[in-house]
Amino acid sequence: MKEYSPFTPGVPVPIEFFTGRTPELTRIFDTVGKSVASQSLERIFVIGERGIGKSSLCRMALAVSEERHDVLGLHVYLGGVSSLEEMVRRIFERLLQKSRDKKWFEAVKSFLGNHIRQVGIFGFSLEFTASSNELKQSVSDFPYVLRNLLKNLEDEKKGLIIVLDDLNGLAGFPAFANWLKSFVDEVATSQEPLPLLLILSGLPERRRQLINNQPSLDRVFDLVHVKRFKEPEVKEFFEKAFSKVGVEVKKGAMELLCRFSGGHPVFMHEIGDAVFKTDEDNTIDKNDALQGVVRAAEAIGAKYIEPKVLATIRSEKYMRILSKIVKDPFEHRFSKKDISKRISGDESRVLNNFLQKMKNLGVIAQPLGTQRGEYEFTSELYALFFWLQAASPGRKS
Ligand SMILES: Nc1ncnc2c1ncn2[C@@H]1O[C@H](COP(=O)(O)OP(=O)(O)O)[C@@H](O)[C@H]1O
Numbered sequence: 291m292k293e294y295s296p297f298t299p300g301v302p303v304p305i306e307f308f309t310g311r312t313p314e315l316t317r318i319f320d321t322v323g324k325s326v327a328s329q330s331l332e333r334i335f336v337i338g339e340r341g342i343g344k345s346s347l348c349r350m351a352l353a354v355s356e357e358r359h360d361v362l363g364l365h366v367y368l369g370g371v372s373s374l375e376e377m378v379r380r381i382f383e384r385l386l387q388k389s390r391d392k393k394w395f396e397a398v399k400s401f402l403g404n405h406i407r408q409v410g411i412f413g414f415s416l417e418f419t420a421s422s423n424e425l426k427q428s429v430s431d432f433p434y435v436l437r438n439l440l441k442n443l444e445d446e447k448k449g450l451i452i453v454l455d456d457l458n459g460l461a462g463f464p465a466f467a468n469w470l471k472s473f474v475d476e477v478a479t480s481q482e483p484l485p486l487l488l489i490l491s492g493l494p495e496r497r498r499q500l501i502n503n504q505p506s507l508d509r510v511f512d513l514v515h516v517k518r519f520k521e522p523e524v525k526e527f528f529e530k531a532f533s534k535v536g537v538e539v540k541k542g543a544m545e546l547l548c549r550f551s552g553g554h555p556v557f558m559h560e561i562g563d564a565v566f567k568t569d570e571d572n573t574i575d576k577n578d579a580l581q582g583v584v585r586a587a588e589a590i591g592a593k594y595i596e597p598k599v600l601a602t603i604r605s606e607k608y609m610r611i612l613s614k615i616v617k618d619p620f621e622h623r624f625s626k627k628d629i630s631k632r633i634s635g636d637e638s639r640v641l642n643n644f645l646q647k648m649k650n651l652g653v654i655a656q657p658l659g660t661q662r663g664e665y666e667f668t669s670e671l672y673a674l675f676f677w678l679q680a681a682s683p684g685r686k687s
């Protein structure tokens with residue numbers, strides 16, 4: 291019987307397969323330590339592109355901090371949230387879910403009072419309910435509410451970490467920026483201690499939006515940048531994941547896996563998964579790796595390259611340009627000058643537009659230390675994907 295795939299494209303990585311990020315984790319642990327030791331509010335902003343591993347980093351940081359520092363960690367996803375009341379409600383709800391089978395549940399119950407409701411046919415799930423007035427109150431008294439929570443948990447927890455993840459909607463709201471600012475100011479000027487690490491996590495443009503709305507937030511958060519993995523980390527990841535399910539990876543195959551994932555965690559999982567499913571004898575050789583990489587390129591194109599752009603790229607002119615750019619699926623650099631020589635007048639009229647679109651999408655970028663007009667695919671997998679598309683224009687992906 292074949293084992294289940296150890297790869298998890300698209301969801302935060304299970305703790306056992308978490309790879310790298312040691313400096314980032316260390317910074318977060320140190321900050322937790324500081325918050326607990328000096329009973330202070332500390333603030334971190336985790337930024338990075340989509341799919342780079344922000345949520346996974348936060349999740350890992352919470353798990354380890356809870357062990358090391360005796361703190362309570364609440365990881366709250368705010369996708370789709372468009373009001374402060376809903377934000378606070380989700381924080382409480384997370385507190386409830388997190389505590390229900392813990393020994394401190396009684397303390398949380400008495401903190402949340404009669405706002406807990408049993409739902410579901412067998413009353414298995416608990417829900418936090420509060421009127422909008424009560425929520426409004428909690429929004430404005432948030433420092434007080436958190437101190438109260440910590441008081442209730444006095445015997446169990448020395449501090450609190452709250453991660454506000456997926457800030458998409460909220461970051462654009464002046465009300466959120468203003469609330470953050472007054473929360474931070476209020477805690478700072480109050481005499482009462484509050485051992486809390488507040489972590490925001492989102493795209494760099496979310497941080498910019500927030501600062502546009504409230505410029506003084508600029509210096510309030512320490513930045514933790516999440517970046518692409520370096521080759522040794524990618525290798526470590528694949529080794530860990532494959533050995534967990536008793537699969538051996540040959541050297542040449544490993545090189546291909548590392549090369550095509552380009553340090554993108556999402557691609558590492560997609561490629562790993564595709565290669566795992568291709569392999570039949572628990573040994574990944576070069577052939578398995580190549581087949582898997584091609585499968586992954588198709589999956590990634592379908593899942594991550596926005597359908598709209600994909601549709602544009604399928605326009606005949608773009609398609610012809612693309613096929614001239616990706617003449618070789620294993621070559622991921624090109625220059626505008628070279629491409630211009632290869633294309634017709636008709637195509638060159640849309641070339642700039644095309645390049646700009648690809649750039650905005652993060653599919654291509656100007657390599658470091660090169661001149662304008664030089665480009666590379668940010669992952670070789672993109673090049674491969676487009677090569678596949680160009681080779682069979684009619685295909686549906
Ligand atoms: N440190 C890591 N080790 C292994 N896989 C990771 C790591 N960080 C992220 N991943 C994987 O990458 C993908 C995207 O991660 P995620 O944390 O959701 O990114 P983000 O929150 O930045 O959008 C997920 O499939 C996740 O499992």
Ligand SMILES: [Mg+2]
Binds near residue numbers: 345
């Ligand atoms: Mg995330």
